[in-house]
Amino acid sequence: MTRIAIIGAGRIGQVHARAVLAHPQAELALVCDPFEANARSLAEAHGVAWCLDAAEVFASDDVDAVIIGSPTRFHVDHILAAVAAGKKVLCEKPVALELSEAERCLRELGENTDVMMGFNRRFDPTFSEIHHRVADGEIGDVQQLIVVSRDPAAPPAEYVAGSGGIFKDMTIHDFDMVRFFLGDIVEVVAIGTNVDEAIAAQGDFDQVIVTLKSAEGRMATIINSRTCSFGYDQRLEAFGSEGTLSADNLTATAVRKASGNQTEAKSRVMDFFLDRYVDAYRLELDAFLTAVADGSPMSPSVRDGYEALRLADAATISAHEGRIVSL
Amino acid sequence: MTRIAIIGAGRIGQVHARAVLAHPQAELALVCDPFEANARSLAEAHGVAWCLDAAEVFASDDVDAVIIGSPTRFHVDHILAAVAAGKKVLCEKPVALELSEAERCLRELGENTDVMMGFNRRFDPTFSEIHHRVADGEIGDVQQLIVVSRDPAAPPAEYVAGSGGIFKDMTIHDFDMVRFFLGDIVEVVAIGTNVDEAIAAQGDFDQVIVTLKSAEGRMATIINSRTCSFGYDQRLEAFGSEGTLSADNLTATAVRKASGNQTEAKSRVMDFFLDRYVDAYRLELDAFLTAVADGSPMSPSVRDGYEALRLADAATISAHEGRIVSL
Amino acid sequence: MTRIAIIGAGRIGQVHARAVLAHPQAELALVCDPFEANARSLAEAHGVAWCLDAAEVFASDDVDAVIIGSPTRFHVDHILAAVAAGKKVLCEKPVALELSEAERCLRELGENTDVMMGFNRRFDPTFSEIHHRVADGEIGDVQQLIVVSRDPAAPPAEYVAGSGGIFKDMTIHDFDMVRFFLGDIVEVVAIGTNVDEAIAAQGDFDQVIVTLKSAEGRMATIINSRTCSFGYDQRLEAFGSEGTLSADNLTATAVRKASGNQTEAKSRVMDFFLDRYVDAYRLELDAFLTAVADGSPMSPSVRDGYEALRLADAATISAHEGRIVSL
Amino acid sequence: MTRIAIIGAGRIGQVHARAVLAHPQAELALVCDPFEANARSLAEAHGVAWCLDAAEVFASDDVDAVIIGSPTRFHVDHILAAVAAGKKVLCEKPVALELSEAERCLRELGENTDVMMGFNRRFDPTFSEIHHRVADGEIGDVQQLIVVSRDPAAPPAEYVAGSGGIFKDMTIHDFDMVRFFLGDIVEVVAIGTNVDEAIAAQGDFDQVIVTLKSAEGRMATIINSRTCSFGYDQRLEAFGSEGTLSADNLTATAVRKASGNQTEAKSRVMDFFLDRYVDAYRLELDAFLTAVADGSPMSPSVRDGYEALRLADAATISAHEGRIVSL
Known part of the structure; x- marks a missing residue:
């Protein structure tokens, strides 16, 4: 059972939440959104914890993996912080709005292959x-x-x-x-x-x-x-x-x-x-969870997001x- | 080149006339219809001879094959007369309205296989x-x-x-x-x-x-x-x-x-x-002409019409x- | 929330169980099958109670509705007992193998409209x-x-x-x-x-x-x-x-x-x-639950099953x- | 009845010849090809006259319209000569291989609208x-x-x-x-x-x-x-x-x-x-013949060919x- 936190409780975060709830190998552990109303409503609908600050997600011992559905400008920071905390990551596309920001992500990730980009199609x-x-x-x-x-x-x-x-x-x-x-x-x-x-x-x-x-x-x-x-x-x-x-x-x-x-x-x-x-969202999550379980490299990768x-x-x-x- | 007479200058006769005129191995030789207006108008449109009495068709030396598009009650008589005169026959369906009439046709034809039934489909x-x-x-x-x-x-x-x-x-x-x-x-x-x-x-x-x-x-x-x-x-x-x-x-x-x-x-x-x-009408005529040229048995046959x-x-x-x- | 018992833990019972578990207005309350292995395995997979005797289902205060997936020869008895106990019923087709048995069911149900037949198509x-x-x-x-x-x-x-x-x-x-x-x-x-x-x-x-x-x-x-x-x-x-x-x-x-x-x-x-x-199974259950909630007559009815x-x-x-x- | 000459007895010329022969308002009058074998074989197949020199086509009083299927490098000369001789023209695509040559054609045609380009599609x-x-x-x-x-x-x-x-x-x-x-x-x-x-x-x-x-x-x-x-x-x-x-x-x-x-x-x-x-070839010819009969401007035009x-x-x-x- 993979314990998943969702960062960003907007429309796409809700899509992922539903997929997580329906998946037998996944558990929704935490919902994070800086807007309390968003975080609270998604979390309470499913009886799980919520927080306002992404740092709490990364620090939590109850979270194995993070699905990032925050605004694009936060993607790289969230990816890097999650990886630094040893979490697996599924991040929505695009990886960034600026190519230089995507390059920074690639550079800092180095050999790390724990991040999957959400090219659901x-x-x-x-x-x-x-x-x-x-x-x-x-x-x-x-x-x-x-x-x-x-x-x-x-x-x-x-x-x-x-x-x-x-x-x-x-x-x-x-x-x-x-x-x-x-x-x-x-x-x-x-x-x-x-x-x-x-x-x-x-x-x-x-x-x-x-x-x-x-x-x-x-x-x-x-x-x-x-x-x-x-x-x-x-x-x-x-x-x-x-x-x-x-x-x-x-x-x-x-x-x-x-x-x-x-x-x-x-x-x-x-x-x-x-x-x-x-x-597609369901099978994307399934592929993510399989890679989490196997420890195999994630695909599509951040390089795919960058390209x-x-x-x-x-x-x-x-x-x-x-x-x-x-x- | 097979010289063809058409008996019955109504709608279906006209369909067959067009197919004959368009076929490189066929020639429209004669049009027969008891209603002079019908016979004349179809014949003159294509510059061919016409007659009112089917007997003239069967007696003609300029006719190799007959397409019968007369009313159904005449089919069997026309088939038998044409065959007796040594003509090849393509007859519209059904062969007759009464089964006994179709049986008579089969019986009198005996071993003759020169008659094709117009099951165009x-x-x-x-x-x-x-x-x-x-x-x-x-x-x-x-x-x-x-x-x-x-x-x-x-x-x-x-x-x-x-x-x-x-x-x-x-x-x-x-x-x-x-x-x-x-x-x-x-x-x-x-x-x-x-x-x-x-x-x-x-x-x-x-x-x-x-x-x-x-x-x-x-x-x-x-x-x-x-x-x-x-x-x-x-x-x-x-x-x-x-x-x-x-x-x-x-x-x-x-x-x-x-x-x-x-x-x-x-x-x-x-x-x-x-x-x-x-x-279908074009290819039916083509199959008929091939059988005429080959002397092979016609198919579908009068037995098919009877059945x-x-x-x-x-x-x-x-x-x-x-x-x-x-x- | 409708509390549902499933009678018959075979293939079709499992289909219904999955539909019940996935439905937000339904709760799987009890699984019944005379073969303990069947009852136990389906029930334990979902953490619910089980029993061997259908009578326990009908007697239970924790059950609002019954889905009958038992062998056909038991259908009528199970329907009548469930209705007598005030339960709503969704019964698999056919209602019976003998028309007389289906007639008995109709007769004894009288004006009762709480039974839906599982014509899922x-x-x-x-x-x-x-x-x-x-x-x-x-x-x-x-x-x-x-x-x-x-x-x-x-x-x-x-x-x-x-x-x-x-x-x-x-x-x-x-x-x-x-x-x-x-x-x-x-x-x-x-x-x-x-x-x-x-x-x-x-x-x-x-x-x-x-x-x-x-x-x-x-x-x-x-x-x-x-x-x-x-x-x-x-x-x-x-x-x-x-x-x-x-x-x-x-x-x-x-x-x-x-x-x-x-x-x-x-x-x-x-x-x-x-x-x-x-x-179809999902929407059938949904229609059943709607009728349970509304108290409206079930359709397709036992009469549909009889016909x-x-x-x-x-x-x-x-x-x-x-x-x-x-x- | 429009009397048509075909210039170029190659594959595309034969396509047009078949369309002409099948059209009730057209008559194949003359076949022209510098290779005698080509000209003769197409012409004799249909019992019409043939010639080797396109000039004979333009000079003929028995020709109302010309279909040009010669090699592309001759298209413009053939178009202009035909128009000068008062013929209607259906010319195969492209109008020329060089844009300057197509411009010359447009320029010399001026207001003349008697030329249709063979964009059959x-x-x-x-x-x-x-x-x-x-x-x-x-x-x-x-x-x-x-x-x-x-x-x-x-x-x-x-x-x-x-x-x-x-x-x-x-x-x-x-x-x-x-x-x-x-x-x-x-x-x-x-x-x-x-x-x-x-x-x-x-x-x-x-x-x-x-x-x-x-x-x-x-x-x-x-x-x-x-x-x-x-x-x-x-x-x-x-x-x-x-x-x-x-x-x-x-x-x-x-x-x-x-x-x-x-x-x-x-x-x-x-x-x-x-x-x-x-x-498409059949309907193209039909549109051409309609414009010939009406004297209406041809479409697609040489300008379409040029563009x-x-x-x-x-x-x-x-x-x-x-x-x-x-x-």
């Missing part, structure tokens, strides 16, 4: 099945990767303002997915546009297309939009020398309809990330300066 | 591919067959009146399809209902479900409706010991749509039998008398 | 969505219902021997589904065959097709097989005057593959009933005597 | 249906366009050598498709790689991804590969503010298969461009120089 059953089948050689060499990732609705302008921009906030997941399939990237080019004026007013894009070339000469394209009328559009195609594996969108049921002017119409695409990725952030940085430069960026 | 590329793959053993033994066959709209009441009833007029195609996959049938049970009052008023059904057991102990179910709101519903599932092969409906294009409350909605199912089966009619008769008895009929 | 999200949309009038009047229900593999011969035959054991679910959509049935005809010699040797069928006509003149066909090479085949089509709603099979993921000789190939159909219907059994009886007679059975 | 029923529905406002504003275009197998190295490179030879169709949906383009960036060493040896790419931004601020991505293991991969997605319309690949039949480890597997994607686009070539040029520069190109 790697654990989504559909994407994960594709990855396994690719690894088994079922479609030969992967030559092209297409990632379509569109959110149902744009976040509030104030959230966007503090998000570090679309590449660090949204595309970061897709950058990790590209690396998951194609390995390290040497070339990035991004083009952005706006259909949302509030986002445009902040100097950020709400639609981007990013093209990447890998060290092994393979290519990927990422298509993002902050809004999507038909739900949470999350698809992927891995094109290989001997076949293609692709991920359809998920729907809540398997109902289809034929009527006057159409046929095979399926029920609406899931439109909330928690519904869409509920299994995704580097791609986000490169894409930001590319889109704003109008040039291809080599890495 | 056997030549539909989709159904035909399933049949070939089944024959290749791809799904092991076929154990169950499901045939869904629904027309977009009911025919006029006067047509229904002279049609011999739904089993002889509509289900006849499905009976042949069941025999195509499962061979001879030993048990038939049919249940019928009405949603169309005009058809009910004539003592006919407009929706039927027929269950059949084959001599080899395999089962089939046929689901028919005279009306279907979403088009011409023509599907089939062959369930085998090692897999299932099924036929989706055809659509005019491969467009799909995702929108507010649905996804993967495909364009409307084709709703006119000539659009749906245009390839389908026997099933229609059995189903009619079953549905009207409320009992299972053994053959 | 009514609560499957896909089937349930179709039912809701039909009820909303989305496809007009339902005119035809096609239910395809095939198990991945036949049960052991000894299980089949005590099962009451395929119609009471397997088709019973489909009979309830037909009644769920079409209401009461007035005509049944069933044809059966065998591909499994062990089942044939017991005088039971392993493949059946059943056709039914409803009191309102609508028709249904049920296609069953005890074996299915591609998984647990659970589909349904509700054909209405203004459209068709159908249920695809469920797959574990949304992966598709295109390769040398095929395209759009989806991952294997789920092949275990607990995976396929895990949501499904009546159809199973009629189908058994039909298939064995070779005749259509009117009800 | 605009007439493909699936793509064309999407275009119509977009034009009808069915999905609001088109914001993103994804074009996947992969050939089943790479052409011979000698063909590639004279093709002008992948962007002018293959992507040219996709550039036109992007303009068809998004209008004029202001920014292009292309990245290329190789999986085919023979093509790499010629300094050309065999896989490219191109991203484009339109004058109206909308984006497109084109994914190309010279090889594709599963057939001729031709898909498109138009993502709009109120929905998405997408084009599936076409298959020869509507057969699906479920078996041990997969379900819904559809028959192989069509793998030959003539099968895939047979309807597509400009994009191909820009993409070539972008991929080889590693920079974004503004237009």
Whole structure:
């Protein structure tokens, strides 16, 4: 039984809390949030202890592992303090908003492999099945990767303002997915546009297309939009020398309809990330707990977090300066 | 080059005329219809000769083969006269409305194999591919067959009146399809209902479900409706010991749509039998011409026509008398 | 919080136990099974009390509701005793193996509506969505219902021997589904065959097709097989005057593959009933708890259980005597 | 009846000849090819006249319209000579290999609108249906366009050598498709790689991804590969503010298969461009003949051909120089 503390009792912290409570090898031991109302309400809902100061988490003997869901600017400090205290760590993405901060994290961690980055989509059953089948050689060499990732609705302008921009906030997941399939990237080019004026007013894009070339000469394209009328559009195609594996969108049921002017119409695409990725969060926690139990190196690692952030940085430069960026 | 005469210049005769005109090994030589306007208009559209009396067709030295699209009550006489004159014959289904008439045809034909019955669906590329793959053993033994066959709209009441009833007029195609996959049938049970009052008023059904057991102990179910709101519903599932092969409906294009409350909605199912089966008519003619050229036995044969009619008769008895009929 | 006892700690009892433990409004209070090993192991896994005699369950003040998963021959006695003790009841299907026993249950229950029958498929999200949309009038009047229900593999011969035959054991679910959509049935005809010699040797069928006509003149066909090479085949089509709603099979993921000789190939159909219907069991329990809380009449009711059994009886007679059975 | 001459009796000339012969409003009047064997064999197959010198075509009084399928380096001269002789013209893509040559064509044509460029994919029923529905406002504003275009197998190295490179030879169709949906383009960036060493040896790419931004601020991505293991991969997605319309690949039949480890597997994607686009060539000719009959301006026009070539040029520069190109 791994005793887990959650730092950050906001939306994502609650997601992790539910996964922890449902997992037979995990125990929710402590909830930490500087806002007492947050900490107290999540903790009391499940009858566990709470605190306001993360230092208490790291100092606690009743905590084996920490899930970090605090604001991004605290991630590196929390990671390093947790590791220093001998805790295992699962940290939400991105590892930092500034690349230099991510570099500091990597440098100070050195050989330590006790930190897992929360790229939950790697654990989504559909994407994960594709990855396994690719690894088994079922479609030969992967030559092209297409990632379509569109959110149902744009976040509030104030959230966007503090998000570090679309590449660090949204595309970061897709950058990790590209690396998951194609390995390290040497070339990035991004083009952005706006259909949302509030986002445009902040100097950020709400639609981007990013093209990447890998060290092994393979290519990927990422298509993002902050809004999507038909739900949470999350698809992927891995094109290989001997076949293609692709991920359809998920729907809540398997109902289809034929009527006057159409046929095979399926029920609406899931439109909330928690519904869409509920299994991914569960399986991510499961992989984390397995690594805790085994003492094996965590994956995805802080280096994976750093590399995704580097791609986000490169894409930001590319889109704003109008040039291809080599890495 | 096979010189072809068409007897019956109505809708189905016109379908065959177009197929003949488009086929490189066929030549439309003569059009025959007792209604001069019909004969003349079809013939003149293509610059060929016409006549009113079928006897002229059989007597003509310029005709190698005859396509019979006359009213069903003339089929047997036309078949026998054509064969007597040494012509090859492609005859529309059903071979007759009365089983005794079909028996007479079989008896008088004896060993002659120059007559092909127009069960065009056997030549539909989709159904035909399933049949070939089944024959290749791809799904092991076929154990169950499901045939869904629904027309977009009911025919006029006067047509229904002279049609011999739904089993002889509509289900006849499905009976042949069941025999195509499962061979001879030993048990038939049919249940019928009405949603169309005009058809009910004539003592006919407009929706039927027929269950059949084959001599080899395999089962089939046929689901028919005279009306279907979403088009011409023509599907089939062959369930085998090692897999299932099924036929989706055809659509005019491969467009799909995702929108507010649905996804993967495909364009409307084709709703006119000539659009749906245009390839089937073409390939049926092609098979006929190949058999003419080879002198090989025609298939489907008059016996196939007779057996389908026997099933229609059995189903009619079953549905009207409320009992299972053994053959 | 509803305190629940489970009678019968076998496979289905364990399914219900997991659903109870995961439900926020339910509490597992007691486990009962005459085999001590069964009772003890399920109870101790969750730290609850256990007993060997169902009478203790009914007598307990710590039990509000009972889930009956005992062998079918005990169902009616357990239902009646539980109700007499003022408990709410969720009982597995079928209500009994003998119609007379089901009639006794109905008679003795009288006006009592505290018993829900475990026709879990009514609560499957896909089937349930179709039912809701039909009820909303989305496809007009339902005119035809096609239910395809095939198990991945036949049960052991000894299980089949005590099962009451395929119609009471397997088709019973489909009979309830037909009644769920079409209401009461007035005509049944069933044809059966065998591909499994062990089942044939017991005088039971392993493949059946059943056709039914409803009191309102609508028709249904049920296609069953005890074996299915591609998984647990659970589909349904509700054909209405203004459209068709159908249920695809469920797959574990949304992966598709295109390769040398095929395209759009989806991952294997789920092949275990607990995976396929895990949501159905959860939502069934939820509906039960809602009715417990509200004091509203349970649905599906014992009458629904009785009517499904009546159809199973009629189908058994039909298939064995070779005749259509009117009800 | 429009009397048509075909210049260039190679593969594409034969495609057009078949379309002309099958069209009721067209007549094949003359075949021209400098290689006598080519000219003679196509002409004699259909019993029409032939010549070796294009000048004879332009001078003929028996020719109303010319279809130009000669090598690309002759396109502009043939277009201008035909127009000077008062003929209507349907010219294969690309209009030229050099942009300056295409500019000359535009300049010399001036106000003349009698020339249609052979961007056949605009007439493909699936793509064309999407275009119509977009034009009808069915999905609001088109914001993103994804074009996947992969050939089943790479052409011979000698063909590639004279093709002008992948962007002018293959992507040219996709550039036109992007303009068809998004209008004029202001920014292009292309990245290329190789999986085919023979093509790499010629300094050309065999896989490219191109991203484009339109004058109206909308984006497109084109994914190309010279090889594709599963057939001729031709898909498109138009993502709009109120929905998405997408084009599936076409298959020869509507057969699906479920078996041990997969379900819904559809028959192989069509793998030959003539099968895939047979309807497009037919409908392209039909549109051409309609414009001939009406005297209306041809579309797609030479300007469309010029713009597509400009994009191909820009993409070539972008991929080889590693920079974004503004237009």
